[in-house]
Amino acid sequence: MASLPWLDPEYLWFPPADEALDDPDGLLALGGDLSPERLILAYRSGIFPWYSDDQPILWWSPDPRCVLFPDEIHVSRSLRRTLNQRRFRVTFDRQFGRIIRLCGSTRPEGTWITDEMVAAYTELHRRGVAHSIEVWTPRGELAGGMYGVAIGRCFFGESMFSLQTNASKVLMVHLANQLRLWGYRVMDCQVESSHLLTMGARSIPRTEFLSILSAGVDEVPAQTDWRLRWTWTGTEV
Missing domain, CATH: 3.30.70.3550 (Leucyl/phenylalanyl-tRNA-protein transferase, N-terminal domain)
Structure with a gap:
């Protein structure tokens, strides 16, 4: 090295x-x-x-850097049926601590989300910089989740988990829709995965990604309090 x-x-x-x-x-x-x-x-x-x-x-x-532009989210026909069935509810910033720990503990291959990382991002959450997204069943059971960092009009996805089929896809669609409505430029996905690519993510040169950041991190989004928005996902997404 x-x-x-x-x-x-x-x-x-x-x-x-x-x-x-x-x-x-x-x-x-x-x-x-x-x-x-x-x-x-x-x-x-x-x-x-x-x-x-x-x-x-x-x-x-x-x-290159894997990113998802909010208006490029891909919703397959089968996923749209799931959304229309309103099988899940999506919330923001309701259980950050639970979400970040489950992002680590649900990975059979092991995790980089150490206790040190949990403490660091929990402090970012306390400061309003790190956020969680939760997916719930109608019975109030947690079905999936994600945490990430929001700076200006850029969102940086860190980790995601799914406990039920399609929960992570519903999360991605709902999150992309909200980021678009709030005026976010980009969602950073870091590195490619087949799951992300099927949802509309793509890889761009690092120079292009850095250019997006230089323009976006100092801009103010339309929404800064993530907790204000929570809804059943359905045809409105």
């Missing part, structure tokens, strides 16, 4: 995202901390943390 900069926890700084390695794709720096100020600077700069318990903090900015 090429030499990478070690970040000093006392010094709030990142190298430019375009200095990230090609192999492994996007690895930019090591060390530092997960303070709210550093995390916010990272997201504003197109960088995110991703590491395991036995590693130092690793900071990434892959190229």
Whole structure:
């Protein structure tokens, strides 16, 4: 591995995202901390943390970058039937702590969502920067969820889980619809997955992603209090 900069926890700084390695794709720096100020600077700069318990903090900015533009969400015929059946209810910021922990514990392959990460993003949530999206059944059972970070008119999806068929797809459609209504430019999905691609996500060059961020992170969205919106998903989505 090429030499990478070690970040000093006392010094709030990142190298430019375009200095990230090609192999492994996007690895930019090591060390530092997960303070709210550093995390916010990272997201504003197109960088995110991703590491395991036995590693130092690793900071990434892959190229290309997987994103979903809210007005490009794809709703298949079968998914539209599910939406019309109103089988799920979607809420925002109701159970952030539960959602972030389930994002980690529901992955059979293991997780990067360590206790340190949970504490860091919970503090971001307390400051109104990190948000959760919850999907519920009519009986009030949790069916799926996601957490992420909102800065300006950019939303950075971090992790998602599904406990029932189609719950994560309903979540994505509803979230994209709300982001569009609130004037968000983009939802960052970080890296490609088949699930995201079928929902309308696509990969763009890192330079294009950074250009979107430079324009969007200082803009004010139409909605800043996520808790104001919750509804049964249906034909209105």
